Amino acid sequence: MAHRRTIFYATAASLILPAMAVAQAPPPLPAGLSSEPAEQSERQNSTTPDLPSGLEEPSEPALPPGLALEAADKPRDTSRDARDDFALPFGLSGFAEARLGARIVDDPTQKTLSVGEVRIQLERDVETEHANFRFVGDFLYDGVAGDHSVNLEKGRGFFDLREANVVLRPVNFLDVKAGRQVLTWGVGDLYFINDLFPKDFRSFFIGRDDEYLKAPSDAVRLSAFSDIANVEFVYTPRFDADRSITGERLSYFNPALGRIAGRDAIIVADLPDAWFSDDEFAGRAYRQIGAFETALYGYAGIWKTPEGQTPLGRPFHPRLAVFGASLRGPLKGGIATAEFGHYLSRDDLAGSNPLIRNSESRLLAGYEREIATELTASAQYIVEIISDFDALAGALPAGAQTPDRVRHLVTLRLTKLMLNQNLTLSGFNFWSPNEQDGYLRLRASYKLSDALLAEVGGNIFYGADDNTFFGQFENNTNLFVGLRRNF
Amino acid sequence: MIKKTFIAVTAIAASLLSSAHAQEPVDALNVQDIVDRASAAAYYQGRDGRASVHMAILDAQGRERTRDFVILRTDIDDLDNGEQRFYVLFERPADISKTAFLVWKHADANDDRWLYLPALDLVKRIAPSDERTSFVGSHFFYEDVSGRGPGEDDHVLEEETDAYYVIRSTPKDAQGVEFASYKNWIHKTTFIPVKTEYYDASGEAYRTYSATAVETIDGNPTVVEATMADTRIGGETRMSYGDVAYDIDLPEDIFSERYLRNPPRRHLR
Numbered sequence: 001m002a003h004r005r006t007i008f009y010a011t012a013a014s015l016i017l018p019a020m021a022v023a024q025a026p027p028p029l030p031a032g033l034s035s036e037p038a039e040q041s042e043r044q045n046s047t048t049p050d051l052p053s054g055l056e057e058p059s060e061p062a063l064p065p066g067l068a069l070e071a072a073d074k075p076r077d078t079s080r081d082a083r084d085d086f087a088l089p090f091g092l093s094g095f096a097e098a099r100l101g102a103r104i105v106d107d108p109t110q111k112t113l114s115v116g117e118v119r120i121q122l123e124r125d126v127e128t129e130h131a132n133f134r135f136v137g138d139f140l141y142d143g144v145a146g147d148h149s150v151n152l153e154k155g156r157g158f159f160d161l162r163e164a165n166v167v168l169r170p171v172n173f174l175d176v177k178a179g180r181q182v183l184t185w186g187v188g189d190l191y192f193i194n195d196l197f198p199k200d201f202r203s204f205f206i207g208r209d210d211e212y213l214k215a216p217s218d219a220v221r222l223s224a225f226s227d228i229a230n231v232e233f234v235y236t237p238r239f240d241a242d243r244s245i246t247g248e249r250l251s252y253f254n255p256a257l258g259r260i261a262g263r264d265a266i267i268v269a270d271l272p273d274a275w276f277s278d279d280e281f282a283g284r285a286y287r288q289i290g291a292f293e294t295a296l297y298g299y300a301g302i303w304k305t306p307e308g309q310t311p312l313g314r315p316f317h318p319r320l321a322v323f324g325a326s327l328r329g330p331l332k333g334g335i336a337t338a339e340f341g342h343y344l345s346r347d348d349l350a351g352s353n354p355l356i357r358n359s360e361s362r363l364l365a366g367y368e369r370e371i372a373t374e375l376t377a378s379a380q381y382i383v384e385i386i387s388d389f390d391a392l393a394g395a396l397p398a399g400a401q402t403p404d405r406v407r408h409l410v411t412l413r414l415t416k417l418m419l420n421q422n423l424t425l426s427g428f429n430f431w432s433p434n435e436q437d438g439y440l441r442l443r444a445s446y447k448l449s450d451a452l453l454a455e456v457g458g459n460i461f462y463g464a465d466d467n468t469f470f471g472q473f474e475n476n477t478n479l480f481v482g483l484r485r486n487f
Numbered sequence: 488m489i490k491k492t493f494i495a496v497t498a499i500a501a502s503l504l505s506s507a508h509a510q511e512p513v514d515a516l517n518v519q520d521i522v523d524r525a526s527a528a529a530y531y532q533g534r535d536g537r538a539s540v541h542m543a544i545l546d547a548q549g550r551e552r553t554r555d556f557v558i559l560r561t562d563i564d565d566l567d568n569g570e571q572r573f574y575v576l577f578e579r580p581a582d583i584s585k586t587a588f589l590v591w592k593h594a595d596a597n598d599d600r601w602l603y604l605p606a607l608d609l610v611k612r613i614a615p616s617d618e619r620t621s622f623v624g625s626h627f628f629y630e631d632v633s634g635r636g637p638g639e640d641d642h643v644l645e646e647e648t649d650a651y652y653v654i655r656s657t658p659k660d661a662q663g664v665e666f667a668s669y670k671n672w673i674h675k676t677t678f679i680p681v682k683t684e685y686y687d688a689s690g691e692a693y694r695t696y697s698a699t700a701v702e703t704i705d706g707n708p709t710v711v712e713a714t715m716a717d718t719r720i721g722g723e724t725r726m727s728y729g730d731v732a733y734d735i736d737l738p739e740d741i742f743s744e745r746y747l748r749n750p751p752r753r754h755l756r
């Protein structure tokens with residue numbers, strides 16, 4: 001009999017409970033909203049939301065702790081999961097990584113390995129009342145490099161100092177950052193017009209992390225802020241060259257030899273290195289007008305790559321001045337960018353010296369928008385126009401090839417996030433319609449955990465001719481894998 | 488005849504129901520007022536504010552990932568449901584440590600967003616994205632973090648209990664969102680949304696927000712712990728807030744490129 005009664009109640013409950021679910025009882029008030037401390041006994045059956053600590057009315061959502069008139073008994077659990085919390089001592093943070101890559105095209109002038117290295121980056125910030133200090137350094141074993149002696153300017157050897165600087169605010173409207181630092185401005189995406197801070201194209205082309213495209217500067221940056229405009233000056237007392245392609249690790253087209261060369265013809269350029277005379281000034285004035293960011297730029301210094309040759313054929317860095325402007329803002333659901341810069345080759349103002357790079361104008365227009373869920377596309381159109389083309393063409397020695405007056409460049413970027421944003425797929429393609437060459441960067445990176453990142457990628461160079469900007473790097477086409485542990 | 492009777496009965500029933508539930512604030516409030524006040528209570532408390540946020544993201548397989556960041560917020564002209572600015576500085580995980588994120592939230596236009604990548608010293612302008620996509624890989628959408636405009640949906644007061652206004656909201660532009668409607672349990676005294684359920688076209692609830700702890704901080708009832716579960720994605724994210732402070736006199740220029748490059752350390756603590 002008792003047994004039968006139990007069945008009856010169970011049946012009744014099973015009929016009633018779903019009906020309650022349909023009636024949709026309100027959620028329990030969360031901790032902090034309820035009028036009484038949370039009590040387990042006040043919890044509703046599973047079909048309706050739990051009464052968070054302290055709601056009297058069992059038919060609706062429990063008031064959360066904190067909405068109650070009385071404080072909840074149970075203190076909030078604020079403990080954090082420490083499973084992935086292996087941390088470095090002394091306030092250090094950073095990462096350790098291994099990266100391995102190889103050419104997939106035969107290059108008789110280079111090793112097959114394009115990258116093979118183990119790197120540990122350590123960083124430390126020290127904050128004091130009046131100044132903030134920052135140090136970032138990479139300890140590196142580079143199995144591909146031939147020379148391991150440390151050179152902090154060239155980024156060679158087992159130690160690469162990325163940052164060592166101090167930030168001060170002597171007066172409220174002024175920030176000063178002095179020391180070794182990474183500097184970036186301008187609106188181009190992987191294309192720089194008014195940003196004449198040093199780049200490291202070697203790292204960029206062999207598949208190191210994007211951050212290594214920027215080589216550090218040893219400079220002082222002054223930033224002054226006002227309602228009219230913000231003005232910045234960067235003074236580099238001794239010229240910082242790009243870490244450019246010399247043949248040491250990546251092959252290039254050597255015009256003197258008329259072929260692609262590498263370790264058999266390493267470029268050794270005269271480097272301007274006199275303190276306070278081989279120096280660089282860069283300036284920027286910027287302000288926001290509505291949603292648009294506008295900026296004016298100026299630079300007085302030196303070509304970052306050896307764009308000149310002495311009559312005896314020795315490469316050198318001629319003097320350079322640049323002025324320009326940029327604009328960036330929202331347009332039809334995306335972001336539009338535009339940048340202009342005029343490069344004045346100060347050692348060949350007439351433009352008639354074929355041994356020194358001509359003056360030129362560079363223009364960029366770009367647009368980026370999300371085209372589907374977590375899929376972003378961007379495109380840029382870039383032109384580089386030789387300023388004194390007729391003078392240059394007239395001065396070229398007989399038989400020398402005349403360059404195109406205008407170089408056109410189109411870039412396209414696609415970035416897709418997947419698997420709860422743990423997988424990032426991206427492709428970036430440079431393509432020049434007039435030089436018929438290009439460079440495709442492919443990346444796939446997956447966050448195995450918060451601390452562990454695996455990456456594969458490819459750097460694919462292509463071109464119809466050996467002597468075009470990207471075409472000359474064809475033999476450097478490579479694939480790589482990397483694994484990074486952050487801490 | 489039958490039709491007329493039906494309408495009369497419905498009208499009487501409706502009036503009985505509403506008078507039965509009529510309480511003090513309800514008389515004065517229409518649905519839009521309730522929703523506006525709920526939005527203000529959830530996203531516009533105080534003139535400005537700061538919080539340290541911890542996110543625990545559990546995926547469908549039970550693996551956990553975490554995010555820690557400090558968020559600063561100011562309301563332009565201290566206007567509820569108006570323009571806002573947010574500054575977010577990530578602390579963990581290590582790969583995004585010191586990355587800063589700036590949002591200028593506009594009431595009637597796409598937000599302006601910038602990201603600062605310290606290793607490259609790069610200030611990147613981010614294209615406006617679907618507001619209903621994941622914020623930093625969590626189950627919370629951008630819109631859940633910065634607030635959905637109270638004018639973007641049609642609201643109906645479905646029910647009123649002692650503790651809650653229960654409001655059903657249907658999007659005015661159904662194309663732009665993944666839900667067919669959602670239901671909000673808004674606490675009557677504080678106007679804090681305690682629970683939100685999102686329904687698909689068949690009326691099935693697939694996404695649930697729950698405020699699980701509230702503290703009154705500087706006089707403002709504040710959700711200090713909340714979860715978002717999503718059966719389409721699987722798993723859930725628990726978000727907890729610490730070190731919450733209001734009316735801390737944040738200068739407006741904090742929400743600018745200057746502080747993207749140099750974090751406003753004094754205001755982040």
